[in-house]
Amino acid sequence: xxxxxxxxxxxGTTGSVAAAASKNNVTSFQRRGPRASSSDSGGSRLVSIAxxxxxxxxxxxLVSTGLPALDQLLGGGLAVGTVLLIEEDxxxxxxxxxxxxxxxxxxxxxxxxxxxxxxxxxxxxxxELPAPLLDDNCKKEFDEDIYNDKTPESNIKMKIAWRYQLLxxxxxxxxxxxxxxxxxxxxxxxxxxxxxxxxxxxxxxPKKISSTLNIEPCSLTHGYIKxxxxxxxxxxxxxxxxxxxxxxxxxxxxxxxxxLGSPLWxxxxxxxxxxxxxxxxxxxxxxxxGLLRTSLSACIITMPTHLIQNKAIIARITNLSDTVxxxxxxxxxxREANPLYKDYHGLIHIRQIPRLNNLICDVSDVKDxxxxxxxxxxxxxxxxxxxxxxxxWLLSHLPSADGTKHILDSxxxxxxxxxxxHTAAPEYQ
Amino acid sequence: xxxxxxxxxxxxxxxxxxxxxxxxxxxxxxxSFLVHHFLSFYLKANCKVCFVALIQSFSHYNIVGQKxxxxxxxxxxxxxxxxxxxxxxSVDVFFRAEEKPHPLQxxxxxxxxxxxxxxxxxxxxxxxxxxxxxxWRCPVLLVDDVSVLLSLGVGAVAVLDFIHxxxxxxxxxxxxxxxxxxxxxxxxxxxxxxxxxxxxSHQSHLILRAExxxxxxxxxxxxxxxxxxxxxxxPTAQRDRSLIYQYKIQDKSVSFFARGLSPxxx
Numbered sequence: 257x258x259x260x261x262x263x264x265x266x267x268g269t270t271g272s273v274a275a276a277a278s279k280n281n282v283t284s285f286q287r288r289g290p291r292a293s294s295s296d297s298g299g300s301r302l303v304s305i306a307x308x309x310x311x312x313x314x315x316x317x318l319v320s321t322g323l324p325a326l327d328q329l330l331g332g333g334l335a336v337g338t339v340l341l342i343e344e345d346x347x348x349x350x351x352x353x354x355x356x357x358x359x360x361x362x363x364x365x366x367x368x369x370x371x372x373x374x375x376x377x378x379x380x381x382x383x384e385l386p387a388p389l390l391d392d393n394c395k396k397e398f399d400e401d402i403y404n405d406k407t408p409e410s411n412i413k414m415k416i417a418w419r420y421q422l423l424x425x426x427x428x429x430x431x432x433x434x435x436x437x438x439x440x441x442x443x444x445x446x447x448x449x450x451x452x453x454x455x456x457x458x459x460x461x462p463k464k465i466s467s468t469l470n471i472e473p474c475s476l477t478h479g480y481i482k483x484x485x486x487x488x489x490x491x492x493x494x495x496x497x498x499x500x501x502x503x504x505x506x507x508x509x510x511x512x513x514x515x516l517g518s519p520l521w522x523x524x525x526x527x528x529x530x531x532x533x534x535x536x537x538x539x540x541x542x543x544x545x546g547l548l549r550t551s552l553s554a555c556i557i558t559m560p561t562h563l564i565q566n567k568a569i570i571a572r573i574t575n576l577s578d579t580v581x582x583x584x585x586x587x588x589x590x591r592e593a594n595p596l597y598k599d600y601h602g603l604i605h606i607r608q609i610p611r612l613n614n615l616i617c618d619v620s621d622v623k624d625x626x627x628x629x630x631x632x633x634x635x636x637x638x639x640x641x642x643x644x645x646x647x648x649w650l651l652s653h654l655p656s657a658d659g660t661k662h663i664l665d666s667x668x669x670x671x672x673x674x675x676x677x678h679t680a681a682p683e684y685q
Numbered sequence: 686x687x688x689x690x691x692x693x694x695x696x697x698x699x700x701x702x703x704x705x706x707x708x709x710x711x712x713x714x715x716x717s718f719l720v721h722h723f724l725s726f727y728l729k730a731n732c733k734v735c736f737v738a739l740i741q742s743f744s745h746y747n748i749v750g751q752k753x754x755x756x757x758x759x760x761x762x763x764x765x766x767x768x769x770x771x772x773x774x775s776v777d778v779f780f781r782a783e784e785k786p787h788p789l790q791x792x793x794x795x796x797x798x799x800x801x802x803x804x805x806x807x808x809x810x811x812x813x814x815x816x817x818x819x820x821w822r823c824p825v826l827l828v829d830d831v832s833v834l835l836s837l838g839v840g841a842v843a844v845l846d847f848i849h850x851x852x853x854x855x856x857x858x859x860x861x862x863x864x865x866x867x868x869x870x871x872x873x874x875x876x877x878x879x880x881x882x883x884x885x886s887h888q889s890h891l892i893l894r895a896e897x898x899x900x901x902x903x904x905x906x907x908x909x910x911x912x913x914x915x916x917x918x919x920p921t922a923q924r925d926r927s928l929i930y931q932y933k934i935q936d937k938s939v940s941f942f943a944r945g946l947s948p949x950x951x
Contacts (some may be wrong), residue, residue: 293883362741475792475838484779535836535838538836539836542772548774549742
């Protein structure tokens, strides 16, 4: 269980997500290497790359998404060679966080990064990555967060841990990357020396597109073609696909593409319902997946699907991606005022998990998942949906044993009213 | 292949019908287990199979096939299996200009092309060799899946033309079988996909439709399978027969049971 919840994370804040952790035991037995390079040669070669582990179910090589709670929901991690599609929340506040977690995890593990964006310079994106929570500080950071949320009665218990905060923090040297999945502190930035020590490639669209006018009609938008060529060049030159005999690469390439499909990429799929070239995005995804399947890489894409008006295209995009996660934030929606959701910032829906090398997939039993962004951490929690709704409904609709009616105030707390009190809803009389 | 599904469909690898088009359809769930079933079924039945795999890589089918008792690498080496790996070939087509037309040539074209190179590939793959080859039972064309061609810029009519040509060549001329998987987009209002699906349903002899449960996710019942036999061989025969089963997918097999009689419930 070394890789899951080392700092007691599961039990404290994320209730039953930890229950699912027990089945993702990491064993030292590695059945097979990564699919790409060893699939032709038999696949029994043991490959150990930093920051990866084989899946328990089918031996598929997995990398962490940077958020251990999300790793558990996806069945242990993101499979190498697949695409993780994040459907952005409405105001694009929380999806960049998942994007940054993915890249930060790559830096910590020493993976090569490829960052593509049409909006921000890749250097700037890397400067804003969250700092890793180091091992010995990890527990204290968690306690501090829990302390801020708890009611005053538990002050006494927390005092001892609080004391430790006053001791000078020992900064360890380079963060140990032998763990799978790390925790990050969103309020701090990644140390500059770690970013400089990492290997990364940036693709900033306005710089790559030349302003030549003689662009012959191609099958794809110009920006997408450039991006695909860039990715293919990096994969080939750095040997991630095993085709270059000089370069024996034993590392993972983490590709991050931000806001794909937005008009900044030159695609009008988000602008109109009947766009001229509605196949641009789907073709791009298909060829990208072809590149990924034949190389040691994993890709995260954030896409503003809430802007796509053509539902058919969203269905096609979902079918062409492997793992699809949808973030739905409560900002501006009617759920913001709902007392059930007062502790959370939004819902997270796992729309699709791939069935790779297998007839079945690791579908999590838990379906209501909510996220919240605390001061330092982004957490995913369970069960703010059906369970609470049902309980509150039952409490408000059933009379109690002594004949009084229990009325719930707007916060879900019980107020007791004596007999003869008329409720607002006459059917309970 | 799944023995229980063979019982439902009343087929065995020894008795293979010929000249049939089977449509596999999935709505709100993943119907790929049916593709794995038919692939291993026809390989075990000693048929020559041409597999146009547009969605997943070769090793994916190979690993699942090994769980079901067939080895795709051996079949490919023996010449029993012709495998077109869409994902890998698309990279070759897109980045390197080839002289001779590639089956996936339409990826390079700006406007929706036709699928003639792909048809030529299929035809050549399933053409019976006269000399020095083990006699395979009947040719089979397997396509997984055909809805992705719409996402790649090919029009629904062009895809239907391709299916028509393949049916003429494989089912009628060579007396072989075809199995095609298509997605049903349901309420996503994908008109092109609906045209494709309606056209295919009309032409097929057997339709297997995997649907998710209307009530949502269930751990013990993964979905519902509708089996529809169309075009009975005798013109005076009974009307189209249809059956509905629910299923649960396990690691190496799929179990089928009547609706509401899941072992978890009983």
